[in-house]
Amino acid sequence: MKIPAHAPLHLLHTAAVGTLATHARQPEGFPYPSVLPFAPDALHRPTILVSRLAEHTHNLHADPRAGFLAVDAPDGDVLGGQRVTLLGRFEPVDSSPERVRRYLRYHPDAERYLVLGDFTFWVMKLERLRYIGGFGAMGWLDGAELDRLPPLAASEEDALIAEFGRRFDGAGGVELLGIDRYGADLKRDGVRRRFVFDGVGSDIETLHAALDICIDRHAD
Template identity: 30%
Template sequence: MPETEFEPADQAAAFDPVATARRILRTAKSGSLATVAADHGAPFASLVVVACDTDGTPLLLLSDLAVHTRNIQAEPRASLLLCAQDIADPMQDARVSINGALAACADERIRRRFLARHPEAEGYSGFKDFSFYRLEVRDAHLVAGFGRIHTVAASGLLLDLAGAEALMAAEPGIVEHMNDDHADALALYATKLLGAPDGNWRITGCDPEGIDLVGEAGVRRMVFDEPANDAQAVRLRLVALAKRARERGIQRKTL
């Protein structure tokens, strides 16, 4: 359970800090990375683009020439600030600071998931001075408006992938199949279930909790009604959600 630092009783029942922190993490495309300056020890903040590993661990693609990379080579501890999308008043909407240590990672899954979220980075991702990094999470600090301030443990922020090995192995095929053969269903998920505008929506990742969708309007997260740990379970969830989306579209037309 997350530690509640200040949460009025009348708000606590309806507000889920873990779900809110996970949603921000899964839908952020960029954030502010705070590192410790190697030359003078003061905080150093920089803009980075962000993706997620299957369990939600933040992923970064950094150049060895960047100041923040030189900083983490000397001191890997860092904090990543992510904010909710489409913010009219930044101080009134949710944001989460994810604290931990950055570690370089050459896993092909990391590369695939990052470039699915940021295909524009493929052209330079193979340069010798660029490397992928995982932010090994210690905890997260969520501020979601007045009176909603929580510390979320890593065990709450990240998914437990025990038993989901089959899904992780099948994920590339699921993503390719949905994007190639079911673009209509992806558009239904985004517009009818998630309230997103029409556009060219594509799936970038799949995990036991849900799928990530990316379009011109940003990133959307669709959470399954129940966890899915293999390809067949994901298929059943997606078919049911497509049916629900079509029914919702018909209902709105008849109003």
Template identity: 40%
Template sequence: MTSTTLAARTLLLSQYHGALSTQSMAMPGFPFGSVVPYCLDAEGRPVLLISRIAQHTRNLQAEPKCSLLVGERHAHDVQAAGRLTILAEAHRLDEPGAMAERYYRYFPEAAGYHSAHDFEFWYLAPMRYRYIGGFGAIHWLDAVALPNPFVGAAEANMVEHMNADHAEAIAHYVKLAGLPGEAPAILVGIDSEGFHLRIGQAVHWLAFSAPCNTPKQVREALVALAYADTWPPREGAGG
């Protein structure tokens, strides 16, 4: 794994919304841009919850080829900041199951959209990635995302346990990472490389120092962070 791939994946993991570009049916030949929230599925693919009557949904139904642009939030110089364009084909997710539960943890206000407002889940199957890490750091990448071994019952159980029994540890993670502390943080997602906290309406990703591939390794990493004085460096981040 190259440092460029790691940087691109970190950007994908650490953001939670992007600019979706579809091919306009109302104005053929023109791209149509929309801002959409996303979280990642078990394969590391962005999952969207979009209305059936929205223009971008109608565009995707006619032509599934699209792109999702993800950039660093709060960047002072957008030209020097990292950004990732995912060239993808969109597919409707007819039986979202555990993926719906994961999405609603990230975006609880969306829980009523699915039925009340005729929304449905779609996932973006990446074809290729274009990563720009700043001036002159421009790369085409064929693979960025990693599968998440925990999506489903394993993740749900770990999240529920941490939120129910370890609020002090979560508060320590917030302080350790220098995240906003105006609202209580809630653990919403875990992957092999880190975890997501939701603070108010914002979602923040924090990296483990080394990959975790089992719930036992996740537990050990979370315990270590609960007693840490500084956030540990991420394995491979400097290479």
């Protein structure tokens, strides 16, 4: 069935928490689900911060294949809400300054875990995903179909956030978390929100115009 354009992508920027399903070591082969926060990277893939001592981390070292479920059901109606199940492999990645800055914008409380030195970042390399958005809006996609455009460079996103961040703060206390070619991730009153651009931000000028519209719509 037909999937609305970019619906799974926007959902991965809306949900703050996901369910990670790894392969248990004991008893061997059973699915091992756990719930944890995540942030989308520049390619919209889940980035997780996990303890080296956690059972799911041990599972990933033994077998990196995993499932990841993200749901958006703000009214509690899970079956009527949007959800996407991702299939792929999680890979450990370094704690680069760019990755740390981006993750902490989405989850500032995670700074206390980074200080411990026991936590590492993992990113999911997507192979397949299944999106369900309601009646008649569901289906499978290959991982490469999630976004075929080149992502914004970290330096470009950082520059846009530095330029527009204070303006968003003046627009009713809205916090700017992240920017990509299709939308902006915002936080207001502790709740993450996704602002979908009217068109694709193919260049910096287009992104500037889209962010100006976003600020106007969120101004009190």
